[in-house]
Amino acid sequence: MSTDDLFPKDLSSAGVTHLPPSPPIEPTKREKRRSSIASIASRTSRASRASNGSMVASTPALVPQHKHIWVITGPAGCGKTSVAEYLHLAFALPYLEGDTFHTPQNVKKMAEGHPLTDADRWDWLILLREQSLQTLHESGTSGVIVTCSALKRKYRDVIRIATYHNPAILVHFVFLNATESLLMDRVRGRQNHYMKDYMVHSQFESLEAPQKDETDVLSVEASGTSVEVQRLALAVVRKTMEMDAGAA
Ligand SMILES: Nc1ncnc2c1ncn2[C@@H]1O[C@H](COP(=O)(O)OP(=O)(O)OP(=O)(O)O)[C@@H](O)[C@H]1O
Numbered sequence: 001m002s003t004d005d006l007f008p009k010d011l012s013s014a015g016v017t018h019l020p021p022s023p024p025i026e027p028t029k030r031e032k033r034r035s036s037i038a039s040i041a042s043r044t045s046r047a048s049r050a051s052n053g054s055m056v057a058s059t060p061a062l063v064p065q066h067k068h069i070w071v072i073t074g075p076a077g078c079g080k081t082s083v084a085e086y087l088h089l090a091f092a093l094p095y096l097e098g099d100t101f102h103t104p105q106n107v108k109k110m111a112e113g114h115p116l117t118d119a120d121r122w123d124w125l126i127l128l129r130e131q132s133l134q135t136l137h138e139s140g141t142s143g144v145i146v147t148c149s150a151l152k153r154k155y156r157d158v159i160r161i162a163t164y165h166n167p168a169i170l171v172h173f174v175f176l177n178a179t180e181s182l183l184m185d186r187v188r189g190r191q192n193h194y195m196k197d198y199m200v201h202s203q204f205e206s207l208e209a210p211q212k213d214e215t216d217v218l219s220v221e222a223s224g225t226s227v228e229v230q231r232l233a234l235a236v237v238r239k240t241m242e243m244d245a246g247a248a
């Protein structure tokens with residue numbers, strides 16, 4: 001895969017299987033956003049070439065060794081949707097919005113102010129894992145992006161099972177790290193969403209932040225602006241892709 005393949009110019013083929021449940025962005029705004037993200041991606045690509053004029057000629061084509069499941073994780077309000085949409089457009093990879101796979105019962109429970117239990121989450125986690133594998137298989141792309149709070153280690157382990165019988169697949173967790181008080185503020189500012197700000201505390205009660213031995217975790221500082229967090233996430237994902245292709 002060449003650097004240009006990592007930042008394809010035609011983003012229209014990227015599939016979104018499940019769009020986020022948030023209010024739709026009006027088309028002109030979405031179009032503007034797409035073109036701005038595409039232009040950031042292509043600028044990044046040109047910049048890396050400009051810093052090394054002979055790179056295109058002398059660097060062998062980047063060939064990914066694996067297919068990748070990029071799980072964007074963290075508690076409510078950390079920016080999973082914002083980051084996933086950005087990566088989806090920048091890398092032209094299909095994107096599954098995890099919240100749209102919750103059962104109506106789970107959504108009702110959260111909307112009524114009751115945190116989900118382990119029992120409520122198992123089938124959802126398994127579904128996300130299976131949908132990710134299916135999407136990878138059907139799309140033929142080098143990766144798929146999925147949002148999933150994946151708050152506990154054992155939840156991440158459920159997703160990791162995707163690799164057990166598929167040695168060609170790697171799972172990565174992009175953990176968006178921010179404080180409870182910041183996320184309370186963000187969720188408070190969000191309109192028309194079933195998850196209310198007072199639920200953020202329960203997310204942190206459940207949270208088992210990834211440990212050092214979880215080597216498939218890419219931790220991203222998520223307290224900056226949306227643009228800052230999106231760019232940090234893009235950088236770690238791109239670096240990981242390049243390492244897999246033997247180019248970093
Ligand atoms: N870095 C940021 N700075 C400020 N506001 C942000 C940032 N990232 C996201 N937001 C805003 O915070 C709210 C939550 O963001 P987003 O929906 O992306 O988070 P999420 O992790 O997907 O949340 P949830 O799990 O509750 O769906 C949204 O209103 C979004 O516009």
Ligand SMILES: O=C(O)[C@H](O)[C@@H](O)[C@H](O)[C@H](O)CO
Nearest residue numbers: 075076077099116149150195
């Ligand atoms: O595991 C969970 O508790 C859920 O996935 C939540 O994280 C919500 O769906 C999300 O926060 C929506 O706002």
